[in-house]
Amino acid sequence: MSKQYIIRTTVILAVLAVACSIGYNIYLSFEHADKTAITLVTAPTDATAIFTNTATKKVTKGSHGTVYVEPGVYDILVEKKGFNSYKKTQDISKNNTVIAELSPQTKEAVDWVKRHQDQYNKLEAFAGKKSLEYNKSVTNKYPLIGVLPLKDPYYSIGHYKKDNGEPVVVITTESPQYRYIATRRITSMGYKLSDYRIEYKDFQNPLKEKK
Helix, strand or coil: CCHHHHHHHHHHHHHHHHHHHHHHHHHHHHHCCCCEEEEEEEECCCCEEEEEECCCCCEEEECCEEEEECCCEEEEEEECCCECCEEEEEECCCCCEEEEECCECCHHHHHHHHHCHHHHHHHHHHHHHHHHHHHHHHHHHCHHHHHCCEEECCEEEEEEECCCCCEEEEEECCCHHHHHHHHHHHHHCCCCHHHCEEEEECCCCCCCCCC
16 A cells, blocks of 8 residues: 555545534534524433423423523423432523532432532532622622612512523512602612512511510
């Protein structure tokens, strides 16, 4: 076998490899067109994930990593034998990250977790990072959230996060008068009420004498 033949064969194989790689990338670009990339983080990492579109009922299966689905609301099921399942309904268009930590249900699963604790540590680290990123983005867009909660003997101002990531400011008081005072406190700090979704929640006044 001549040296020239070996060189020619090597070049041809290299060209074919590049062509196949380009062709595969083109195929993926068409396959993923108009789809949302979901970052799916699971522990255990070999758990099976099933995404069911609530409107079309189309089912997409995936596992730890990236899963591509059409935009929409999905019923999400992550499961592995011997572990409690993760179930959630989520609008992928508004939140494309799914973090599913499965707790062991059987003795075999408990032993498995002990041997693979690194998978849970990585999930917790990722979840912590996403939480910090979310808090920073929220306080940048909704600065009032950064100073909550605010508490007074007659009312409190807190917040919670909806499934789509939108923060909701909650004013808790049993008195219409203190609802007004609480909203005035927000505006007096320089925040616009129109920039926030506000909910009012009643509770039993802690200063009221118990019977």
